[in-house]
Amino acid sequence: DAGVIQSPRHEVTEMGQEVTLRCKPISGHDYLFWYRQTMMRGLELLIYFNNNVPIDDSGMPEDRFSAKMPNASFSTLKIQPSEPRDSAVYFCASSLMGGGGGELFFGEGSRLTVL
Amino acid sequence: AQSVTQPDIHITVSEGASLELRCNYSYGATPYLFWYVQSPGQGLQLLLKYFSGDTLVQGIKGFEAEFKRSQSSFNLRKPSVHWSDAAEYFCAVGVTGTASKLTFGTGTRLQVTL
Numbered sequence A: 001d002a003g004v005i006q007s008p009r010h011e012v013t014e015m016g017q018e019v020t021l022r023c024k025p026i027s028g029h030d031y032l033f034w035y036r037q038t039m040m041r042g043l044e045l046l047i048y049f050n051n052n053v054p055i056d057d058s059g060m061p062e063d064r065f066s067a068k069m070p071n072a073s074f075s076t077l078k079i080q081p082s083e084p085r086d087s088a089v090y091f092c093a094s095s096l097m098g099g100g101g102g103e104l105f106f107g108e109g110s111r112l113t114v115l
Numbered sequence B: 001a002q003s004v005t006q007p008d009i010h011i012t013v014s015e016g017a018s019l020e021l022r023c024n025y026s027y028g029a030t031p032y033l034f035w036y037v038q039s040p041g042q043g044l045q046l047l048l049k050y051f052s053g054d055t056l057v058q059g060i061k062g063f064e065a066e067f068k069r070s071q072s073s074f075n076l077r078k079p080s081v082h083w084s085d086a087a088e089y090f091c092a093v094g095v096t097g098t099a100s101k102l103t104f105g106t107g108t109r110l111q112v113t114l
Helices: none
Strands: A005-007 A010-013 A021-023 A031-039 A041-051 A053-056 A065-070 A073-080 A087-096 A110-114 B004-007 B011-013 B019-021 B025-026 B032-038 B044-050 B056-058 B065-066 B073-078 B087-094 B108-113
Touching: A005 A087, A010 A021, A021 A087, A021 A110, A031 A073, A041 A065, A041 A073, A053 A065, A073 A087, A110 B019, B004 B087, B011 B019, B019 B108, B025 B073, B032 B065, B044 B056, B044 B065, B044 B073, B073 B087
Parallel strands: A010 A110, B011 B108
Antiparallel strands: A005 A021, A021 A073, A031 A041, A031 A087, A041 A053, A065 A073, A087 A110, B004 B025, B019 B073, B032 B044, B032 B087, B056 B065, B065 B073, B087 B108
């Protein structure tokens, strides 16, 4: 398997622009997670899905952030409008098993810079 | 809510020396515990995990970790470090019923000198 695939790997945009990050989980995994990594706050869980349904979005910073999973093989994280404080590395991860015991498989991340 | 503390932000060891990275957790019951490694520009990769049973768990790349309930700790060890082990290491805790919703520590950056 190719692993979790994220795109773009790098994105530089200007404040106010819309940003869309994409993720393809590992086939057969029924959990998908979006994390954000910054120097100040470390790794933060933003949202996770089970069988394409959002289960917990309590980590989403504010209404500017939205995430969708239209099918089992694709998810997006959208920021509109973007702000400089959104600059971070955004990771997508997928997992086969729930209950806190599943290994997370991470993508290589999307590094976002908002000017 | 559960939490994880990694007290060491940065550790430097010589190649061939032993390594111990500290991790303390806070949770009312027995947690699921993980160690992940992140190389520069990469995502996180699982090194090892503890669910139950034997408190000493073996992982990939020669790493091991020991769960000590009395100390709420899950320290990562390696008897002889290789230069390729230089990376950032994250301890994480997961709890039952939260579907792999892991809480990560702030990480420890390991530097290996030759």
